[in-house]
Amino acid sequence: MSKICLLIITFMLCYSFAAGKSKLTLGNVTFKSLFADPDVIPTADFKTLIVPIKRVGNLIIVEATVDTLEGNFVLDTGAPYLILNETYFRNYPNMGNDEVVGATGVSSGSYATIVRDFSILDLKYNRLTAQVTNLSSIENGRHIKILGLLGTRLFSKFALTVDLFRNVLYIQKLGKDGNIPESELFYHNPFLISPFKYLDDIMFFKGSVNNNVFWFAFDTAAETNLLDYQKTKNIMSSMHVMGRSKLTCIGGFSFEVIYACFDQLTIGEQTFMKNQVLITSLEKIGECYGYRVDGVLGNDFFSRGIFTINFVKKEFEMYIYTNQ
Amino acid sequence: MAQGHNALIIEEDRLIIQIDLRSSKIQLDSILKIAGIREANTDNIIKGDFGFFKNEGWVFEAKQDNIVKFNRPLIVLSNNSQRTPYLVTTQIPDINGKSKKSPLVNYGINKFAKITVYELASGLTRFILPGYERSKRVFLSGNFNNWSTLKGLMKKADGGWLLDVKLEAGACEYKFITDGRWTTDPDNLIQTNDGAGNVNSVYYKYNYTFKLSGYSLAHKITVAGEFNNWNTDELSLGKKDNIWQLQMYLSEGKHLYCFMVDDQRITDPLNPHKENNIGGNLSSVLNIGEMVTFKLDGYSSAKNVTISGNFNNWDENTLQMQRVANRWILPETFPAGNYSYRFIVDGISMVDPQNPFTLFEKGEFKSFLALKPTHYFILKGFSSAKKVTIHGSFNNWEPHGYTMARKGDDWIIGFNLKPGKYLYKFIVDDRWILDPGNKFWEQNEFNTGNSVLWIE
Numbered sequence: 001m002s003k004i005c006l007l008i009i010t011f012m013l014c015y016s017f018a019a020g021k022s023k024l025t026l027g028n029v030t031f032k033s034l035f036a037d038p039d040v041i042p043t044a045d046f047k048t049l050i051v052p053i054k055r056v057g058n059l060i061i062v063e064a065t066v067d068t069l070e071g072n073f074v075l076d077t078g079a080p081y082l083i084l085n086e087t088y089f090r091n092y093p094n095m096g097n098d099e100v101v102g103a104t105g106v107s108s109g110s111y112a113t114i115v116r117d118f119s120i121l122d123l124k125y126n127r128l129t130a131q132v133t134n135l136s137s138i139e140n141g142r143h144i145k146i147l148g149l150l151g152t153r154l155f156s157k158f159a160l161t162v163d164l165f166r167n168v169l170y171i172q173k174l175g176k177d178g179n180i181p182e183s184e185l186f187y188h189n190p191f192l193i194s195p196f197k198y199l200d201d202i203m204f205f206k207g208s209v210n211n212n213v214f215w216f217a218f219d220t221a222a223e224t225n226l227l228d229y230q231k232t233k234n235i236m237s238s239m240h241v242m243g244r245s246k247l248t249c250i251g252g253f254s255f256e257v258i259y260a261c262f263d264q265l266t267i268g269e270q271t272f273m274k275n276q277v278l279i280t281s282l283e284k285i286g287e288c289y290g291y292r293v294d295g296v297l298g299n300d301f302f303s304r305g306i307f308t309i310n311f312v313k314k315e316f317e318m319y320i321y322t323n324q
Numbered sequence: 325m326a327q328g329h330n331a332l333i334i335e336e337d338r339l340i341i342q343i344d345l346r347s348s349k350i351q352l353d354s355i356l357k358i359a360g361i362r363e364a365n366t367d368n369i370i371k372g373d374f375g376f377f378k379n380e381g382w383v384f385e386a387k388q389d390n391i392v393k394f395n396r397p398l399i400v401l402s403n404n405s406q407r408t409p410y411l412v413t414t415q416i417p418d419i420n421g422k423s424k425k426s427p428l429v430n431y432g433i434n435k436f437a438k439i440t441v442y443e444l445a446s447g448l449t450r451f452i453l454p455g456y457e458r459s460k461r462v463f464l465s466g467n468f469n470n471w472s473t474l475k476g477l478m479k480k481a482d483g484g485w486l487l488d489v490k491l492e493a494g495a496c497e498y499k500f501i502t503d504g505r506w507t508t509d510p511d512n513l514i515q516t517n518d519g520a521g522n523v524n525s526v527y528y529k530y531n532y533t534f535k536l537s538g539y540s541l542a543h544k545i546t547v548a549g550e551f552n553n554w555n556t557d558e559l560s561l562g563k564k565d566n567i568w569q570l571q572m573y574l575s576e577g578k579h580l581y582c583f584m585v586d587d588q589r590i591t592d593p594l595n596p597h598k599e600n601n602i603g604g605n606l607s608s609v610l611n612i613g614e615m616v617t618f619k620l621d622g623y624s625s626a627k628n629v630t631i632s633g634n635f636n637n638w639d640e641n642t643l644q645m646q647r648v649a650n651r652w653i654l655p656e657t658f659p660a661g662n663y664s665y666r667f668i669v670d671g672i673s674m675v676d677p678q679n680p681f682t683l684f685e686k687g688e689f690k691s692f693l694a695l696k697p698t699h700y701f702i703l704k705g706f707s708s709a710k711k712v713t714i715h716g717s718f719n720n721w722e723p724h725g726y727t728m729a730r731k732g733d734d735w736i737i738g739f740n741l742k743p744g745k746y747l748y749k750f751i752v753d754d755r756w757i758l759d760p761g762n763k764f765w766e767q768n769e770f771n772t773g774n775s776v777l778w779i780e
Contacts (some may be wrong), residue, residue: 050504052465052473055520057414063473070474078409087766087776121504136766139745141414145778167506167522222409223416229401236334236398244332244339244360247415252769255404256360257412258339280412281404288407296409 041157043124048184049171051121053162056144058223058299060162062169064120064150071147074138075162075169077309078219078289078296079151080201082118082130085139088147089113089132110134123171125154137249149221152201152311161187161308162220165321178313187306190317194268198314200290205297205316207267210238214294216267217285218309218316222298225265225275228282231294236279238262255280265301270318276300329391330355338395341382345370345390429495430551432528432573433559435513441527449491449529451498454484454511459503464489466498466524470743470780473501493531493573497524528573532612534581535594536561536568542585549581549610550601556584576659580607611657614695618665619678620645620652626669633665633690640668660696661740681737684724692726697738698779701748704761707733709752716748716774725751747774 053075054061060075069088076083084092096112110133118125130148138146159180161170175181196218197204203218209227212235232239239260248254258279265275277300286292305318329344330351341359343352352366364376374384374392382394406412434441440452451464462485464476469489478485478500485500497516500507508515509525516526534547545568548556561568561583580601583590591598592608601607618631629645629652632638645652645667652667664683666673675682676691683692701714712735713725728735728750735750747766750757758765759775768774 052463052501052504052506054471054473059410059414065474070472074410076410087764091763134767137411138414139766141416143744145745145780168504217409219409221413223413226409226412229398233337233398236337239334241332241334241339243358245416246360247412249406249411249415253405255406256400257404258334258398258401260334278412278416279401281402283402284405284407285409298409298413 040125040128042154043126044122044158044171044173046122046171047173047181048186049120049122051169051171053167053169055164055167057142058303059138059142059144060164060169060220061144062120062150064118064147066115066147067117069147072145073148073150074146074221076149076219076221077152077203078217078221079149081151081153082115082128083135083149083151084113084115084130084132085135085146085148086110086132087134087136087139089130092132095129120150120171128154152198152203155309156201156311159308159310159312161306162302163306164303165306174310174312178310180308180310187308187319190308190319191305192268192270192316192318194270194316196314196316198311202289202291203309203316204291204293205267207265207295207297209295210235210262210264215292216295216297217289217293218297218302220298220302222296225277225298225300226282226285226296227260227277227279228286228294229279230281230283232279236260239277242276267297267301268316272301272304332359334398335395337398339398340385340393340395342391342393343369345372345392428575429528429573430575432495432514432526433570434528436511437513438511440509440511443529444488446488447490448488449496449527450486450488451478451509451527452481452484452486453478453500453502453509456485456502457483459485461503463501464498465501465506466496468492468496468498491527491529493529494575495573496527496529498527499524530571530573532574532610533569533571534561534583534592536583536585536592537566537594539568539585540566542568544584544586546584547581548584549579549607551575551579551581554601554603574610574612576613577611579610579612581610582607613657613659615655615657616693616695617653617655618645618667618676620667620669620676621678622650623652623669624650626652628668628670630668631665632668632673633663635663635665640673658695661694663693663695664690665693666690680727680729682727683719684722689724692737694738694740696740698741699777700736700738701728701750701759702761703728703735703750703752703759704733706735706752709735711753713751714748715751717746718748741777741779743779746777746779748777749774 051062061072062075063070064073092113094111095114110131113130113132115128115130118128135146155171159172159174170186172180172184194205205216205218207214207216239262242259242261244256244258246254246256260279261274261276263273265272282293305320308317330347331342333340343355349366352369356364361380368376377394382396385393385395440454442450444450453462456462462478463473464478464487465471465473468491469475476487478487500509508523512525512527514526515523517523536545539545545561546556547559547561547570548554551574552558559570561570583592591606595608597609598606599609620629623629630640631643631645631654632640635658636642643654645654664685666675675689679691681692682689703712706712712728714728714737715721715725718739718741719725726737728737750759758773762775764776765773766776
């Protein structure tokens with residue numbers, strides 16, 4: 001009996017710890033105790049699910065179904081879980097105590113909700129927790145209707161392979177050893193294998209920029225690489241400046257960024273040349289992740305090849321297009 | 325970044341722009357654009373007037389001979405309060421440097437190795453993909469369904485897959501998705517690159533048939549026009565029921581054309597509308613689009629009534645109305661779209677008194693006309709309002725907006741809106757409101773929200 005009690009207490013402690021850690025901010029959203037729920041186990045009647053993707057700008061778009069509504073979602077490894085666009089899901093029930101703000105008298109804040117059915121073709125979830133927030137900046141920036149973001153926790157039991165050359169996403173079940181079964185491997189001989197840290201559902205890589213150690217978040221919704229200004233300023237003179245721009249975001253707030261190019265980005269044991277980056281402050285983005293980051297690996301990095309993220313083994317692989 | 329002596333460089337935590345005053349205007353525009361400096365007067369810069377840089381926050385650093393340098397501290401890069409990378413990167417215009425807009429297609433003829441796409445009597449278009457019998461599911465995706473990967477589920481049939489869809493006349497770009505993999509139509513010989521690195525199949529839904537009777541002894545008859553750059557060897561007519569004919573897609577608008585009968589150029593004997601083309605050759609004139617009849621009642625003593633609008637570049641002389649009894653009328657054909665216009669009665673300009681829809685442009689009210697509207701905005705529940713206008717991203721939030729018309733208890737206006745997202749609001753008797761009939765809205769910079777409409 002005492003062993004059972006001990007197990008229960010241990011479980012509760014672990015659960016509380018996990019819940020306590022799950023405080024993240026996305027957009028104008030702070031994730032509080034929202035995702036203390038244990039991971040949702042999806043129904044996945046496949047070994048490999050092949051999902052067609054679309055490209056808009058440098059975003060990776062996957063169509064999915066929320067209850068009865070079909071539409072576009074951004075594959076976003078920078079998001080911890082399913083995020084829904086408040087424009088279309090404002091009437092979903094608020095399951096948390098998150099702050100609700102609305103000058104129009106109608107709710108316009110961010111909050112947690114429950115999606116009864118969510119599916120990407122044959123990958124199906126029941127009662128999935130999601131966050132409802134304002135994603136209008138993506139719609140207005142890229143002129144595409146966006147229902148939401150597909151965060152990493154949706155795929156935490158799988159390996160994802162993204163082939164941007166054929167516009168295909170592979171969602172694959174893993175064997176007991178955490179690997180994609182040999183018979184289901186579509187790509188062979190990766191030129192890059194790198195472990196990653198998986199902290200609060202965000203992927204982090206240790207790498208280097210012109211031989212200086214950098215910690216990167218990996219974000220498939222980042223349409224280019226980003227480097228933190230404070231971390232980069234001492235090595236900026238070794239970079240080639242490509243331009244300067246003033247960007248305007250929600251609320252009319254504007255800020256300056258610098259586009260630059262540098263030659264030595266090392267991830268794993270692979271060094272990438274001619275890397276384009278946008279230099280800005282990543283302080284707030286780091287706060288959002290819960291961890292300070294020196295850079296974000298975005299499209300300029302991951303479009304160099306076909307890439308696989310094994311969320312179980314916490315391993316990232318990249319293949320060149322012809323090597324399959 | 326260096327262009328000749330012009331350069332953008334980083335030194336000691338400062339961004340430095342170096343300008344060679346001997347640069348051409350194009351070179352100057354280029355370096356200023358790279359440096360994110362817009363709307364600068366390059367003539368003033370060449371003359372040595374650098375006030376613009378100061379106003380934009382640049383600090384004068386040095387001038388030596390023809391080289392001048394300005395700098396700005398990079399510490400301003402710290403001022404980014406965005407909390408996710410996408411909030412930064414989605415604001416970068418044209419991020420991959422490729423235009424994804426397909427060029428407008430003037431005309432088109434289908435070419436299939438084996439006809440697998442064809443029109444049904446119902447008006448629907450049938451797409452067939454032969455084979456793939458072991459596939460679990462096949463989708464048809466194209467510009468007609470916004471490239472959906474879920475909506476165009478094809479039905480399994482004997483020997484392949486099929487789907488019937490409703491298409492508008494024009495170029496339909498499409499692909500099949502077989503078990504998750506994109507594939508072009510193997511039987512369709514016409515493909516196009518969409519500008520983003522994707523190759524798509526193209527099917528033309530026809531909207532016009534050229535016909536020429538007689539000439540039974542002719543060996544070859546072709547049609548040529550402005551639409552195909554007067555190429556007389558490309559578009560051959562075939563004989564059907566003793567009439568030479570060719571079905572094809574032609575874009576909306578005005579087309580000049582002729583027939584070539586065994587190398588002899590003739591105009592269309594069935595078409596009374598003719599005019600000279602740029603080369604001075606008499607050509608037949610074809611207008612494809614929507615017919616509209618402008619009417620102006622009264623003004624029976626007027627001598628000359630014309631219409632000017634954005635459809636004729638506000639030319640006040642070319643579109644003459646005809647007097648019929650106590651009314652001036654003019655039937656015209658224009659491509660589907662949104663138009664503004666005014667009547668000119670003996671030199672005096674006026675809005676159309678019978679058209680309740682107006683807009684305000686360049687200092688004056690104009691009548692508004694939507695040909696082939698794709699969406700009607702309807703405001704219910706304000707039957708006692710005196711005036712309702714609509715404002716939105718489609719008119720750059722112009723303060724006067726478009727006046728809406730009362731229809732029963734509702735207020736209504738139609739627009740021909742192209743696919744895309746539109747933000748809008750109504751002003752009801754000077755009060756801004758969201759559309760109460762539309763549950764979709766998003767927050768705006770004033771924290772008052774805008775209604776959201778997607779045309780797909």
